[in-house]
Amino acid sequence: xxxxxxxxxxxxxxxxxxxxxxxxxxxxxxxxxxxxxxxxxxxxxxxxxxxxxxxxxxxxxxxxxxxxxxxxxxxxxxxxxxxxxxxxxxxxxxxxxxxxxxxxxxxxxxxxxxxxxxxxxxxxxxxxxxxxxxxxxxxxxxxxxxxxxxxxxxxxxxxxxxxxxxxxxxxxxxxxxxxxxxxxxxxxxxxxxxxxxxxxxxxxxxxxxxxxxxxxxxxxxxxxxxxxxxxxxxxxxxxxxxxxxxxxxxxxxxxxxxxxxxxxxxxxxxxxxxxxxxxxxxxxxxxxxxxxxxxxxxxxxxxxxxxxxxxxxxxxxxxxxxxxxxxxxxxxxxxxxxxxxxxxxxxxxxxxxxxxxxxxxxxxxxxxxxxxxxxxxx
Numbered sequence: 463x464x465x466x467x468x469x470x471x472x473x474x475x476x477x478x479x480x481x482x483x484x485x486x487x488x489x490x491x492x493x494x495x496x497x498x499x500x501x502x503x504x505x506x507x508x509x510x511x512x513x514x515x516x517x518x519x520x521x522x523x524x525x526x527x528x529x530x531x532x533x534x535x536x537x538x539x540x541x542x543x544x545x546x547x548x549x550x551x552x553x554x555x556x557x558x559x560x561x562x563x564x565x566x567x568x569x570x571x572x573x574x575x576x577x578x579x580x581x582x583x584x585x586x587x588x589x590x591x592x593x594x595x596x597x598x599x600x601x602x603x604x605x606x607x608x609x610x611x612x613x614x615x616x617x618x619x620x621x622x623x624x625x626x627x628x629x630x631x632x633x634x635x636x637x638x639x640x641x642x643x644x645x646x647x648x649x650x651x652x653x654x655x656x657x658x659x660x661x662x663x664x665x666x667x668x669x670x671x672x673x674x675x676x677x678x679x680x681x682x683x684x685x686x687x688x689x690x691x692x693x694x695x696x697x698x699x700x701x702x703x704x705x706x707x708x709x710x711x712x713x714x715x716x717x718x719x720x721x722x723x724x725x726x727x728x729x730x731x732x733x734x735x736x737x738x739x740x741x742x743x744x745x746x747x748x749x750x751x752x753x754x755x756x757x758x759x760x761x762x763x764x765x766x767x768x769x770x771x772x773x774x775x776x777x778x779x780x781x782x783x784x785x786x787x788x789x790x791x792x793x794x795x796x797x798x799x800x801x802x803x804x805x806x807x808x809x810x811x812x813x814x815x816x817x818x819x820x821x822x823x824x825x826x827x828x829x830x831x832x833x834x835x836x837x838x839x840x
Contacts, residue, residue: 471681472696473506480543482507482632482665483528488537490523490689497523499689500537507632510659510666512676515686515712521669525635528667529558541633557631559639563622565610572597572606575625582629596624599658616647620654627662636668640675652678673713677701685709701761707838710759715794717760717805723837725752731837733758736801743776746837760835762808767795767820768827775829779805783824795820797828 473479481504490498498520505511513521526532527539530551539546541555565574575596579589597603600620602613610618619639626634639655640648656679659666670676676683677697684694685708692712693705704710711718721735721742731750732741735758742758750756771778784804785796788811795807805828811818820826 471508473509474504474682479506481505481540482509482542483667484538484540485524486538486540488524488527488534488539490520490527490532491535497689498527498534501689501691503684503691503694505665505667507665508663509681510656510668510679512680512683513667513669513686514671514673514676514683516671518688519686520689521686522637525558525637525667525669528633529556529635530554555632556635557626557629557633558635558637559622559626560637563610563618565618565621565625567610570607570609571602571613571621574610574621575628578625578629592628596628599627599661600624600654616651619651623655623658627658627664631664633665633667636666638670639668640670640672648675649678655679677713685712687712702836704759704836704838707757707759710757710836710838715762715806715808717762717765717835719758719760719803721756721758723750723752723754723756726750730832731756733837736799736803738801739779739799740777742835743832744835744837745833748837748839750837750839754839757838758835759838760830762794762806764834765805765807765828765830767797767807767809768829769820769824771827772829775827776832777834778827778829780825780827781805783820783822783826786820786822793818795826797826 483505485501485503488498488501489496513524515521523532527534530546530549546554566577569577572593575593576589579592597606600623602617602620605613605617610621640651652675668679680697682694682696683700685692685700687708693700693709700709700713704713707718710716719735721733724732726746726749729745729747731744731746733744733756734741744758779799781797781799783795784798787794791811793809793811795809797805797807799805807828
């Protein structure tokens with residue numbers, strides 16, 4: 463339970479919870495190309511779910527199938543327990559917000575939001591009440607009479623969101639919704655999206671290639687590659703406990719070391735990884751066998767840099783600082799070992815740059831704990 467006593471939102475851990483969306487053995491082919499390969503996935507009500515992956519991994523195809531713009535070659539998609547196969551796109555309890563926002567340039571902000579409600583033949587009073595409610599929610603009351611070209615990109619994004627939510631869909635699909643915004647505005651809008659999603663209770667499914675965006679907004683993330691889901695989990699587990707080398711490498715910055723492992727004894731393995739370097743001692747719950755090829759993934763912030771070898775270091779290697787990436791609040795040190803292997807170590811810049819403790823060509827030690835990284839099967 464959180465400190466305020468509210469229950470933790472984790473329906474995916476509840477065996478009795480029924481998913482709002484179910485992809486069941488879904489395959490989608492375009493000619494000889496398989497865009498989605500036998501995919502099974504559950505998404506729960508009130509989730510902010512992210513489909514994350516590089517261009518061409520199948521995430522947009524998944525969303526288009528959910529919206530009804532594409533039909534699965536094999537398998538079924540259910541929303542609220544209903545097979546969506548025979549349901550036309552405009553009859554689904556789903557709305558979609560496109561990257562381009564697709565606002566009507568000749569209509570005011572108010573009329574853009576009201577458009578879907580008018581098309582459904584809602585009474586005038588009900589339309590007015592709902593549009594006013596949406597304008598308040600996205601904080602655009604003062605801009606109701608303006609046309610899209612008279613407001614900023616961030617405001618247009620909020621108009622598109624309000625229009626998408628006006629009909630109270632069970633499910634809102636967002637296709638790279640923040641891609642056109644600059645970095646600062648994108649960050650602010652991410653938190654606005656989270657607040658709106660929580661306040662409305664609508665299930666959001668967002669397609670993005672931006673790892674930071676997915677990590678910020680999502681309750682869970684599906685990391686995709688070549689039509690397959692490589693891992694589905696909460697952002698913290700995706701980052702700290704990746705299932706495989708692909709996920710470890712795709713999410714954030716990582717040191718990915720290839721080696722051969724000893725057999726696991728009491729959940730501890732030794733990984734031989736470079737000539738002249740001591741074996742890495744690591745903890746793992748995986749059933750690793752002797753001589754097995756493995757990848758060891760450790761995040762740069764878990765690697766400590768020091769002028770001398772720490773007396774209590776379980777894992778340590780000596781090298782020379784090859785490069786320094788200064789990121790304002792952080793610096794990443796690229797330490798090259800005698801073997802040529804580069805290990806990245808990240809440190810918070812608690813001092814001004816003129817007082818930085820290490821610089822190029824310095825001889826240093828990098829070290830990390832037994833539990834600092836993940837052992838992944840090769």
